[in-house]
Amino acid sequence: MNTDFINLTTENLVDEHLCCIIRSKKPHQGIEAKRQWLDDRLKEGHVFRKLNEKATVFIEYAPLETAWVPITGDNYYYLYCLWVSGSYKGKGYGKLLMEYCLADAHKNKKSGICMLGAKKQKSWLSDQSFAKKFGFEVVDTTDNGYELLALSFDGTIPKFTQNAKKQEIESKELTIYYDMQCPYVYQNIEVIKQYCEINMIPVSFIQVDTLQKAKELPCVFNNWSVFYKGKFETVNLLLDIACLKRILKK
Template identity: 55%
Template sequence: MNSFIDLSKENIETEHVCCAISDKKHQKGVKLKKEWLTARMEEGHTFRKLDAKGKVFIEYAPLEKAWVPVIGKNYYYIYCLWVSGSYKGKGYGKQLLESCIAKAKEEGKSGVCILSSKKKTPFLSDKAFLTKYDFKVVATYRETYELLALSFDGSLPAFSHSLEEELPYSEELVIYYTHQCPYIHNCISQVVSYAEEKNIDLKLIHVDTLEKAKNLPSVFNNWAVFYKGQFETVHLLNKGFLDKLITKKN
């Protein structure tokens, strides 16, 4: 039976961060991820993973310090809960989520929250799995994205007020991003290349402070895409997915 490991400043250089273990094109992203994560550890950020060479982990932080446009007090915010490949169906997701819930209760938190969606969406945790633990929808954005919360004391988190603000129209492709996800560095490279090929005006906005993250104009876990003044997706983009998005809009 494999055990779980919490990443720390002492072991982060020798441990992998699950998502991009051996793919060479993501190694720069892995380096950036580890730097970002190390800087967050003193804020209570937790990255717990299976002690195995696989994508089995949960990542969460105190909501007050979570780099997302979600507000509330004394909650944990789960960025990512991921079990993939041959590790599915073995109860690892259950163990990881329950460890987060247990820790929240031990520390006297008001609850745990997470971004999900009405229908299963890539890069977001499955709503059906979360509702088994009594997570409830407490806020909705654009009829697709949902903030789910498991409250211990009746208090609830909410989306930041910045999501309600009207955005000025722009023809640009605008992407907000952090270095939290190891895939982002390569995604940016592909987006820049595609924009140059198709002569598309591209604006990349690095979200590099907590304040910026809390005041973003859309839902966001580590990435948000706008095109022609409209929010499109939190789906990480490669050239193929981006081409579909641009073609559909034009």
């Protein structure tokens, strides 16, 4: 078992594999957009720790105060993503990554760690049953089943903003909020844009390009959120055409 992990820095970012499932050997606009997004975030205390191989074994978290999510709390880390896939699953890598995050939080005297979950596990969210083994508990919920999980060290708890629980916007057309944190975002936009153009479906893409915009979003957000007919639908970044068609039938 290889336990050689490295943290991305502004110095090594340009050369390191970003651990996503995109395996393109050619320049990929989504990956390059992710690098730029990370370059700005690393200066704010964002952590991206990965196995030193071309593998999907990584954890990504940030101080909640600078995390691009509509969640409030004092002195917490927000865990964006903890992912282990393929032949690396079941070998203890997830445990090592979570333990690193916990140790980092204690070292920096954080009040705790929080993450996005759901009443029913979503394939596009980190495994909440795994997190609960470390003591994470549900501390806030939305009406449509999304949950905020937290591991508190001092009894304080974070919360979704009131805006995040609103889950409504004025526009009735298909509306997608996104940032460039995930390499999948770029290609998803292109696929959805092409489908909507061919089928003459009005669609708006709203880039969340500042921390303030992220904190004020009218829904839960982990880098992608979809609305239709004014109602929040999903944060499923793996929004294929079949899923999109189901939303548009509503």
